[in-house]
Amino acid sequence: MADPFDSALDLLRRLNPKHTANHLNNLITLAPDLAEDLLSSVDQPLTVKRCKQSGRDYLLCDYNRDGDSYRSPWSNQFDPPLDEGGAGGVGAGGSEGAGEGAIPGERVRKMEIKANEAFDIYRELYYEGGVSSVYFWNLDDGFAGVVLLKKSAPQGGSSQGVWDSIHVFEASERGRTTNYRLTSTVILSLSSANNTLGEMDLSGNMTRQIEQDLPVDTDESHIANIGRLVEDMELKMRNLLQEVYFGKAKDVVGDLRTIGSLSEGHRDREAHRGIINSMSR
Known part of the structure; x- marks a missing residue:
């Protein structure tokens, strides 16, 4: 018997990634x-929620969830509030880590605040809109976190597009250097429909990993290092998506449709074949 978990993942890989949440x-x-x-x-398209305390939007994921409650990076509070009292829904005994009503420790929370401010600027410069959220949690030998970015095309019209990027990292502190392990996932969904071109649906996801040791002087160095790793990874994945997704789609459409006549295409192929034959002699 095949493992049910592996079978479920195998099935999800074969279904339309645009409807991953429903599947x-x-x-x-x-x-x-x-x-x-x-x-x-399983990475799912990100959902947006508004923080009641700050009035700012933030993104929901499994790393800021406790049951049906989600922690806002702006207020550090869970919504809806958890049964336990205390800051961020944490009881008097305190709780550090990811999920389970946990909030980061004081030092890590300060870095989380600065990281949200930094990636809010990054989002505006690179995406010119959208929503970003950063969540940190404590580890025994350092800390970990996730950087979330979402950009959706304006509603209305015949074209729709959504970009979701999820960057999960672990930072293992080793004196003056820190080992960063980054796993990045991009979920892309594009669709267009009109009477002239018909319907097109281009959806999928891509995951890449990287591990790197970087020097650290202060806690601010962590923010700069994480920002540099995420920026480089997004640039690489964006270029790969352009080559794999858009390049392949362009080749397929080019083979299916042509603006020239069949006779012209036949003459071009014959000329191309003649050049190849003359070079091989």
């Missing part, structure tokens, strides 16, 4: 025992 809910309904593993392993 995931259907799988969880069929196999409730796999819910926790699937939710923590």
Whole structure:
């Protein structure tokens, strides 16, 4: 018997990634025992929520979730509030880590605030809109976090597009250097429909990993290092998407449709074949 979890992941890879959330809910309904593993392993398009305290939008993910409550990076509060009291829904005994009603420690929370400010500027410069959120949590030998970025095309019209990028990292502190392990996922969804060109749906996701040791002087150095790693990774993945997704789509459309006549295409192919034959002699 194949492992049910592996089979579920294999099935999700073969379904339209544009509807990953619906497919995931259907799988969880069929196999409730796999819910926790699937939710923590499968990247879904990001959802936007508004912070009641600050009035700013933030993104929801599994790393700032406790049940049906989500922690805002701006106020550090869970919405809806958790049953336990204390800052961020954490009880008197305190709780550090990711999820389970946890908030980062004081030092890590300060870095989280600065990281949100830095990536808010990054978002505006690179995306000219959208929403960004950064969440940190404590580890035994350092800290970890996730950087979330979402940009959607304006509503209305015949074209729609959504870009979601999820960058999960671990920072293991080793004196004057820190080892960063970054796993980045980009979820892209593009669709267009009109009477002239017909319908087009281009959706998919891409995941890449990198590990690097970088020097660290102060806590601000962590923000600069993480920002540089995320920026470089997004640039590489953006170029890959352009080559793989758009380049392949262009080749397919070019083979299916032509603006020239069939006779012209035949003459071009014959001329091309003649040149190749003359060079091989």
